[in-house]
Amino acid sequence: MSTEHNPTKYYVPDQSIWPIIGAIALGLIAFGAGHYTIEYSKEEAGFGHYVLGAGLLVLVIMLVGWFGDQIRESRAGLYNTQLGQSYRQGMLWFIFSEVMFFLAFFGALFYARMIAVPWLGGAGNNEMTGEIIWPTFEAIWPLTTTPDGTTTEAMGWFGLPLLNTIILVISSVTLHFAHHALEVGKRGTLKTWLFITIALGLVFLFFQGYEYYHAYHDLGLTLQSGIYGNTFFLLTGFHGLHVTLGAILLIVMFGRVLAGHFDKDNQFAFMAAAWYWHFVDVVWICLFVFVYIL
Amino acid sequence: MSTVVADAHDAHDEHHDHKPTGIKRWIFTTNHKDIGTLYLWFSFIMFLLGGSFALMIRMELFQPGMQVIDPHFFNQMTTMHGVIMVFGAVMPAFTGLANWMVPLMIGAPDMALPRMNNWSFWILPVAFLIMLSSMFVPGGGPAFGWTFYAPLSTTYSADSTALFVFAMHIMGMSSIMGAINVIVTIMNMRAPGMTYMKMPLFVWTWFITAFLLIAVMPVLAGVVTMVLTDKFFGTSFFAAAGGGDPVLFQHLFWFFGHPEVYIMILPSFGIVSAIIPAFARKPLFGYASMVYATASIAGLSFLVWAHHMFTTGMPTVASLMFMYMTMLIAVPTGVKVFNWVSTMWRGAMTFETPMLFAIAFVILFTIGGLSGIMLAITPVDYQYHDTYFVVAHFHYVLVSGAVFSIMAAAYYWLPKWSGVMYDEGLAKLHFWCSLISVNILFFPMHFVGLAGMPRRYPDYALQFADINAIVSVGGFLFGFSQLIFLAVVLKCAMKKGEKAPAKPWEGAEGLEWTVPSPAPYHTFDTPPEVK
Numbered sequence: 001m002s003t004e005h006n007p008t009k010y011y012v013p014d015q016s017i018w019p020i021i022g023a024i025a026l027g028l029i030a031f032g033a034g035h036y037t038i039e040y041s042k043e044e045a046g047f048g049h050y051v052l053g054a055g056l057l058v059l060v061i062m063l064v065g066w067f068g069d070q071i072r073e074s075r076a077g078l079y080n081t082q083l084g085q086s087y088r089q090g091m092l093w094f095i096f097s098e099v100m101f102f103l104a105f106f107g108a109l110f111y112a113r114m115i116a117v118p119w120l121g122g123a124g125n126n127e128m129t130g131e132i133i134w135p136t137f138e139a140i141w142p143l144t145t146t147p148d149g150t151t152t153e154a155m156g157w158f159g160l161p162l163l164n165t166i167i168l169v170i171s172s173v174t175l176h177f178a179h180h181a182l183e184v185g186k187r188g189t190l191k192t193w194l195f196i197t198i199a200l201g202l203v204f205l206f207f208q209g210y211e212y213y214h215a216y217h218d219l220g221l222t223l224q225s226g227i228y229g230n231t232f233f234l235l236t237g238f239h240g241l242h243v244t245l246g247a248i249l250l251i252v253m254f255g256r257v258l259a260g261h262f263d264k265d266n267q268f269a270f271m272a273a274a275w276y277w278h279f280v281d282v283v284w285i286c287l288f289v290f291v292y293i294l
Numbered sequence: 295m296s297t298v299v300a301d302a303h304d305a306h307d308e309h310h311d312h313k314p315t316g317i318k319r320w321i322f323t324t325n326h327k328d329i330g331t332l333y334l335w336f337s338f339i340m341f342l343l344g345g346s347f348a349l350m351i352r353m354e355l356f357q358p359g360m361q362v363i364d365p366h367f368f369n370q371m372t373t374m375h376g377v378i379m380v381f382g383a384v385m386p387a388f389t390g391l392a393n394w395m396v397p398l399m400i401g402a403p404d405m406a407l408p409r410m411n412n413w414s415f416w417i418l419p420v421a422f423l424i425m426l427s428s429m430f431v432p433g434g435g436p437a438f439g440w441t442f443y444a445p446l447s448t449t450y451s452a453d454s455t456a457l458f459v460f461a462m463h464i465m466g467m468s469s470i471m472g473a474i475n476v477i478v479t480i481m482n483m484r485a486p487g488m489t490y491m492k493m494p495l496f497v498w499t500w501f502i503t504a505f506l507l508i509a510v511m512p513v514l515a516g517v518v519t520m521v522l523t524d525k526f527f528g529t530s531f532f533a534a535a536g537g538g539d540p541v542l543f544q545h546l547f548w549f550f551g552h553p554e555v556y557i558m559i560l561p562s563f564g565i566v567s568a569i570i571p572a573f574a575r576k577p578l579f580g581y582a583s584m585v586y587a588t589a590s591i592a593g594l595s596f597l598v599w600a601h602h603m604f605t606t607g608m609p610t611v612a613s614l615m616f617m618y619m620t621m622l623i624a625v626p627t628g629v630k631v632f633n634w635v636s637t638m639w640r641g642a643m644t645f646e647t648p649m650l651f652a653i654a655f656v657i658l659f660t661i662g663g664l665s666g667i668m669l670a671i672t673p674v675d676y677q678y679h680d681t682y683f684v685v686a687h688f689h690y691v692l693v694s695g696a697v698f699s700i701m702a703a704a705y706y707w708l709p710k711w712s713g714v715m716y717d718e719g720l721a722k723l724h725f726w727c728s729l730i731s732v733n734i735l736f737f738p739m740h741f742v743g744l745a746g747m748p749r750r751y752p753d754y755a756l757q758f759a760d761i762n763a764i765v766s767v768g769g770f771l772f773g774f775s776q777l778i779f780l781a782v783v784l785k786c787a788m789k790k791g792e793k794a795p796a797k798p799w800e801g802a803e804g805l806e807w808t809v810p811s812p813a814p815y816h817t818f819d820t821p822p823e824v825k
Contacts, residue, residue: 013408018409027420089477100513
C-alpha cells in the first residue's frame with residue numbers, strides 16, 4: 001500500500017479507453033453471434049462468424065489492456081485498502097450472480113424431472129394427456145425415450161464422471177494449499193501447488209471433452225435428445241465453460257506469480273481467481289449429484 | 295502504458311475540478327455524475343422512442359378493423375414498446391439516478407468501481423442498437439411480446455429472435471454490473487458515521503433493488519439462452535414432444551419477471567420518501583418501518599411469480615399458495631402508503647412540481663396496487679387474465695407509478711444537477727397535462743378489460759370502440775405532454791433559469807444539499823462526517 005496517499009482520501013481512477021472498447025467488443029460479439037446463429041440454422045453462408053471473430057479479438061485486446069492497466073496501477077501502489085475491499089465485494093456479488101445463472105438451469109432440470117415428465121406420463125390430473133396424445137410414453141428419469149420417440153442412453157456416474165469429480169475436488173484442495181503458501185510467503189511451494197491445480201483443471205477439461213465424444217458416438221446422447229440431453233449438455237457445458245475461464249484465470253495468476261507479483265497483503269486477483277475456482281468446484285458437486293447420480 | 299499511471303498520478307495531485315472536454319469526456323468517463331447524466335439522457339430518448347411505438351399501437355386501435363399497420367408489425371410494436379420501456383427507459387433512469395445521487399447521499403467521492411460503471415452504461419446503447427436492428431432482419435423483428443413466451447418465441451418466431459436473445463444478454467450484463475456497482479458503493483463507500491439506518495431511503499431502496507437485480511438478471515440470461523437453443527439448436531426445454539414444457543418457460547421467466555417489476559418500483563418508493571418529507575416539512579413518518587417494508591416486499595417478490603400463471607393449469611394448492619403470498623405483499627405496501635400519508639398529515643405543505651408528482655404517485659400507484667390485489671385472486675383472475683384490465687393495472691404502477699416518480703426525481707434534483715431552477719410554470723403545465731391524460735389513457739382500459747377485450751390484438755369487437763377511441767386520444771395527449779418535459783429539461787441543460795442555491799427546497803434533507811449547485815465535478819474527496 002502506498003504511503004504517499006492519504007489513507008482518508010479515496011482513490012478515484014482516471015478516464016480509461018478500455019470500457020468503450022469493451023462495449024464495442026460486446027456489440028460485435030452479440031451482433032455477430034446473432035447473425036451467425038441465424039446463418040447456422042439455415043445452413044447459409046454469411047458474415048456472422050467474421051463479426052463474431054472480430055468481436056472476440058477486440059474483447060481479448062480489451063481484457064489484456066484493461067487488466068494490464070489494473071496490474072500496473074496496483075503494482076504502482078495506487079490502490080488503497082478500501083478499493084481492495086470494493087474489488088472483493090464486487091467479486092463475491094459477481095459469483096452470486098453466477099450461482100443464480102446456474103440455478104435457472106438446475107430449476108429447469110428439477111421442473112422437468114419432478115413435474116413436466118411425470119405429467120406427460122399422466123401423473124396428477126393429466127391422465128388424458130398420456131392416453132390421447134402419447135399413449136406409449138413412459139415417464140422415467142433419465143428420460144431415454146422422449147414422447148416423440150427420440151431415444152438415447154443415459155450417462156452413468158461411475159467411471160469418468162466420478163474420476164472427474166475427484167480431480168476437481170482435489171484441485172480445490174491443492175489451490176487452497178497454494179493460497180496458504182502465498183500467505184506464509186513460500187513462493188516455491190506456491191508455484192508447485194498452483195501448477196498442479198492448473199494441470200488438474202486441464203485434465204478435467206480433457207476428460208469432459210472425451211465424455212462428450214463418448215456421449216455423441218457411443219450413447220447417442222446429443223443436444224437434441226430431448227430434455228435429458230438438453231439439461232445434461234447445458235449444465236455440464238456451461239460448467240465446462242466456467243472451468244475453462246477459471247483455468248485461464250489461474251494460468252494468468254501463475255504467470256504473475258512467476259513475475260513475482262502478490263504477497264500476503266496484496267493478492268486480490270489471486271484470491272478472486274481462487275474464489276472462482278472453488279465456486280466452479282461446488283457447482284460441479286451439485287451437478288454430479290443431480291445430473292449424474294440421482 | 296506506464297505513462298498512464300504517471301499521468302493519473304499527476305492529474306490527481308494537480309487539480310480537482312478539471313473536467314475533460316469534448317466527446318472524450320463522455321466516452322471515456324469514470325465520473326459518476328457524467329455517467330448518471332448519460333444514463334438519464336439515454337433513458338429519456340428511449341422513453342420517447344418506446345412512447346412513439348405505443349402511439350403506433352394506439353393509432354391502430356383508435357378504431358376497430360385494420361387501419362394503419364399490419365398485425366405482424368403491430369405485434370412487433372407491442373414487443374418493442376415493452377422491451378424498450380422496461381429495459382431502456384425505466385431501469386436506466388433508476389440506474390442514472392443512483393449514479394448521480396447515491397454517492398452524493400452517502401458522502402462518497404464516486405461509485406466504487408468507476409471504470410466498470412462506464413462499461414455498464416456504454417453497452418446499453420449497443421444492446422439497443424442490436425435490438426432495434428433486429429426489426430430489419432428478413433422475417434421481421436421480435437413479435438412475441440416483451441414476455442417472449444414459448445412457443446411464440448421458439449417454434450413460431452422469426453430469425454431475429456437470435457438478435458433479441460443476444461441483445462437481452464448484454465442488457466442483463468449491463469444491469470448486473472450496474473447493480474454490483476451500486477451495492478458495493480453502498481456497502482463500502484459510506485462516509486464515517488453514515489450507518490445503515492441513517493441512509494436516505496433512496497439509498498436503502500436501491501440497495502435492495504441492486505440485490506434483486508443481481509439475483510434475477512442471471513435467471514433471465516438462462517431463460518433467453520434456453521429460448522435460443524430451443525429455436526436454433528434443437529433442444530426441447532419448452533417443447534412437450536421432447537419431454538419439456540412450455541409452462542417451464544413461464545416459471546423461469548416470471549421467477550425473473552416478478553422481482554423485476556419490483557426492481558422498477560422500489561427506487562420509486564425511495565424517491566417519494568425523499569420528496570414528501572421535503573415539501574411537507576416534516577421528517578418521514580416511520581423510517582425504520584419503511585426499510586423493513588421494502589425488504590419484505592423484496593423477499594416476498596421471490597415467492598409470488600406464479601400469480602402470472604393462474605390459467606396455465608397449475609395444481610390448485612400451488613395457485614392458492616401464490617395467491618396468499620401475493621396478497622401478503624399488500625401489507626408492507628400498505629405500510630408505505632400509510633407512512634407517506636402520515637408524513638403529509640398536518641405538514642406545512644407546498645406544492646412545487648416534485649411534490650405534485652409525488653402525491654400523484656401515491657394516489658395512482660395505490661389504484662394500480664388495488665387492481666393488483668384484484669388480479670391476485672385466483673378465480674377472479676380467470677376472467678381478467680390477458681385482458682386490458684391487466685394492461686391498465688401495470689400501466690398504473692409503471693407509468694403513473696415508476697415514471698411519475700422518475701419525473702418527480704428529475705424536478706427535485708434538476709437544480710442540483712444543472713445549477714439552475716427549472717421553469718416552474720412549464721413544469722406545472724407538464725404535470726397537469728400528464729396527470730389528466732394518463733388517466734384518460736389508462737383508466738378506461740379497466741372497463742374494456744373487464745368486458746373481455748384481450749391484450750395484444752390489433753383488432754377488436756365493435757362494442758369496445760368508443761372506449762378505445764377515448765384511450766387513444768389520452769395516449770396521444772400523454773405522449774405529446776412529455777415534450778413539455780423535454781423543453782423544461784433542455785432549458786435547464788442550457789442553463790436558462792434562475793440560479794439555484796445549494797439547497798433550493800426549504801425542507802429538504804441530506805448530504806446532496808450540502809454541496810453547491812450545480813454539484814462540482816468531484817465531490818466529497820474527503821469524506822464528510824455524519825453525525
